[in-house]
Amino acid sequence: MNESELVQLVSPEGERVRHPDYESSLGVDEIFGFYRDMTIIRRICNEATSLQRQGELALWAPVQGQEAAQIGCGRAMTEKDFGFPTYREHGIAWCRGVPPLNMLRLFRGVSQGGWDPQHYRFSTPTIVLGDQTLTAVGYAMGIQKDGTDEASVAFFGDGASSQGDVSEAFVWAASFDAPVVFFLQNNQWAISEPSTLQTKIPLYRRAEGFGFPGIRVDGNDVLAVYEVTKRALENAHEGGGPTLVEAFTYRMSPHTTSDDPTRYRTDAEVEVWKHRDPIERTKALLVREYKYKNSHFEEVREEAEAIALKLRDDLLSLPDPDPTFIFDNAYAAPHPLIDDGRRDMIELGVSSVTS
Amino acid sequence: MSHRTFLMPDVGEGLTEAEIVTWKVSVGDTVTLNQPLVDIETAKATVELPSPFVGVVSELHGQVGDVIEVGKPLIEIEVRDDSSSGATPAPVKPTARTAVFVGYGTSEENEVATRRHRRAPSTSTAFGPVVPTPSVASVVTAAHVRSTPPVRLYAKQHGLDISLVPGTGRDGLVTRDDVDRALSGTQRRTPSAPSNAPTRFVGHDLEPWDSGPKEERIPVRGVLRSMAEAMVQSAFSAPHAAVWVRVDATPTMDLVKSLKARPSLANIRLSPLVIVALALCDAARTYPGINSSFDAANNDVIIRRSVALGIAADTPRGLLAPNIKNADQLDLVDMALALDQLVTKARAGTTTPAEMLGTTLSITNVGPMGVDGAVPILPPGTSAILVVGQIAKAPWVRDNEVVVRDVVEIGLSFDHRHIDGALASGVLSHVGRFLSDPAPALLAR
Incomplete structure (x- = not known):
């Protein structure tokens, strides 16, 4: 990677980096807030991994x-924006106010979603790779018809960027100047396929070919991600059309627990x-520049610990739904094939419902 | 106290069983929430299972190598009851959920459904009573030996009962150094005595002849499967041939000895194998044709001007052959360091897949096993493997006199599709000359 292609405002050692087009607008309380967000979401994530290993997810x-x-992107989104996530956007969900327990419902198999998308202005996870980029563009085109100044955000990864859906979404967004931010987290690995095999050019440069701007940001620098996403969103709010933001980052864990x-x-x-x-980078900045002490970080760690333990307790006390719940919300109106499926399951005797 | 059972979870979406790779706790250990209990290997991945309970381990279901079905008991933990509830609860199933979607049998829920690949030893050295050793103050029963999981594993891998090891760490903690000290005191390391117990078999510990079952099946999986597949693939695609020669390796032994005595090299593990590795790389530089592979699919022979030197390593998991990339570029010190690291990682089980790919030439060192020679099978995709026998004192004729020298037999197996006897002999002789006079060859590099 050519380092000069990437917007970075804080080095891995926690030192400020100058950039000609971007500077941080954040104060110390906001930076510490981001540190807290990141620490909590990692702790939630570790607890969820443990719960999976214990057979609970x-x-x-x-x-x-x-x-x-x-966190940088999630905090840059405003209340009026609407997000369309994959199955990995737990940090965004946290920023949208989704309770951690609801993030886990889908993975425990007790819900087909986990939350009300309208309430949080955040869709439930799309499992099929890249699909949600089309939904996000459609939603953005709806915003245009409403004549409001909202924006939609499409989340996807380097793997999904090879999907046809994503290219179609790019075409439609460009043709209609749709108010959408394509937020691509390039975590280097599409399960076992390296991103270097997926693309011959840096992914953000694909946008140029479709006719809208693309930018690559250091995805491990929360200050830079915040500023770059904020500007892309403002551009969409003001009628400037789509932007592709490539957050250059790394998946430190497995693709999934499988x-x-x-x-x-x-x-x-x-x-x-x-x-x-x-997280270490933000911590280093807080120590270096604002003389934050261990006690500050310890407080966050304890808060994260408490959230994780409560999450565990809440999850383990969730009631199991009747197996037939999977048929309940497939269609808004009655549907004969769905009704057949429900009847078959009841006849198998796995449901407490009687026909 | 109440009793909780951790059932084998499905860690990979639809798996039916998993194999126990490493226990990280023993009976009697106190465990905290999410403390690693065990590594298991499934069809998809090797993963670590964290404890869902806080308490004391009361039983482990199955031993390393056993396969446990998903949904069957894995470990029993005594959990301290809430002080508020005075009642003695009945044994509780951990998740209190019945898996209704998946058809795990329920008839034998309380039975430990392991497919035993061997019977549990009747006298377990790890958990059995301990004979007190008067001179050692900190010896306690095995269940209460203070140590750490990696050190317990380390001791176990070396066949050492950790309860017999005096701990010198804080509060009598048994450290790795303690285990090493105990090992050096108990194990004789002579070149002709195999370091492995006679009952070791492809990563398994077999039961003794008299107490074991009359017939026993060992599943072909993990490292054993890799070994079997590699050998079949190689043996039935590459026509093997071999040459061998006896060499006076006394100058190599003298060189290693004198280098070891240098204070600046004190921290480096030097062995004759380092010189052998350098010799083989030097032979490849001289005879590039040996560092090649036969690409039958494309009707090509591929010559490579870079050596990825594979070293066959006997590990607790079985035979592994990681390689040293760009070995032809290494000097003596770097080669020693690379070999040391390779062997350490292989033994610790941290060799990565990338470190086993792309081997071009290999060495198998059968000397420590006390034999003079072997005809090794080529690792698939390679064309030559050098075998080194034991280096032992033997009569040698020099200047028409019989003298006692350090003599070693070396041999070379090769792919006879594209390597002929002349080339193989040239390479082997080159290695032999290097070992019988290493100084000039090393200086020339």
Whole structure:
């Protein structure tokens, strides 16, 4: 990677970096707030991974390493914006105010979503790769018809960027100048496929070919992600059309709990990225520039611990729904095939409902 | 106290079983929430399971190598009851959920459904009673030995009962150094005595002849499967041939000895194998054709001007062959460091897949096993493997006199599709000359 291509405002050692086009507008309280967000979301994520290993979740998609990308973007989004996530956007969900327990419902198999998208202005996770970029563009085109100054944000990764849906979304967004921010977290690995195999050019440069601006930001620098996303959103709010923001980051954990990354990547590579840890970088900045002490960080750690333990307790006391719940919200109106499925399940005797 | 059972979870979306790789706790250990209990290997990944309970381990279901079905008991933990509830609760199932979507049998829920690949030893050295050793003050029962999981594993891998090791760490903690000290006191390390117990078998510990079952099946999985597949692939695609020669390696032994005595090299593990590795790389530089592979699919022979030197390593998990990349660029010190690191990682089980890919030439050192020679099978995709036998005192004829020298037999297996006897002999002779007179060859580099 050519380092000069990337917007960075804080170095991995926590030193400020000058950039010709961007500077941080954040005060110390906001920076510490971001540190808190990132620490809590990592702790939640670790607890969820443990719960999966203990048989309490069917699956979990860890976010470790991508906290700065998600918190920086999530905090830059305003109340009026609407997000369309993948299954890994736990940090964004946190910023939108989704209770942690609701993030886990889908992965425990007790809900088909977990929250009311309208309430948080944040869609439930899309599992099919790249689909949600089309939804986000459609939503943005709806914003244009409403004539409001909102924006939608499409979340996806380097793997999904190879999907046809994403290219179609780019075409439609460009053609209609739709108020959408494409927030691409390039975490380097599409499960076991390196991003270097997925693309011959840096991903942010694809936008140029579709006719809208693209920018690459250091996805492990929460200050830089915040400023770059904020400007892209403001541009959309003001009718300036779409932007592709590529947050250059790293998935430090497995793709999901079903994946074993040691089969396809080296310890040495993970070590390199550990030095760019987004949380340590923010901590270093707070210590270096604002003389924050261990007591500040310890307080956050304890808060995160309490949140994680409460999450565990809440999850373990969730009632199991009747298996037929999976048929309940498939269609708004009655549907004969869905009704057949429900009847079959009842006849199998796995439901407490009687026909 | 109440009793909780941790059932084998499905860690990978639809798996039915998992194999126990490493226990990180022992019976009697106190465990905290999310403390690592065990590494398991599934069809998809090797993962660590964290404890869902706080309490004391009362039983481990199954041993390393056992396969446990998903939903069957894995570990029992005594959990301290809430002080508020005085009642003695009945044994509780941990998750209190019945998996209704998946058809795990319920008839034998309380039975430990392990497919035993071997019977549990009747006298467990790890948990059995301990014979007090008067001179050692800190010996306690195994269940209460203070140590750390990696050190417990380390001791176990070396066949050492950790309860017999005096701990010198804080509060009598048994450290790795303590284990090393105990090992050096108990194990004789002579070149002709195999360091492995006779019952070691492809990463398993077999039961003794008299007490073991009359017939036993060992599943072909993990490292064993890799070994089997590699050998079949190689043996039935590459026609093997071999040459061998006896060499006076006394100058190599003298060189290693004199280097070891240098204070500046004190922290580097020097062995004759380092010189052998340098010799083979030097031979490849001289005879580039040996560092090649036969690409049958494309009807090409690929010559590579860079050596990824594979070293066959006997590890607790079985045979592994990680390699040293760009070995032809290394000097003596770097080669020693690289070999040391490779072996350490292989033994610790931290070798990465990348470190096993792309081997071009290999060495297998059968000397420590006390034999003179072997005809090794080529690692798939490579064309030559050098075998080194034991280096032992033997009569040697020099200047028409019989003298006692350090003699070693070396051999070379090669892919006879594209390497002929002349080339193989040239390479092997080159290695032999290097070992019988290493100084000029090293200086020339």
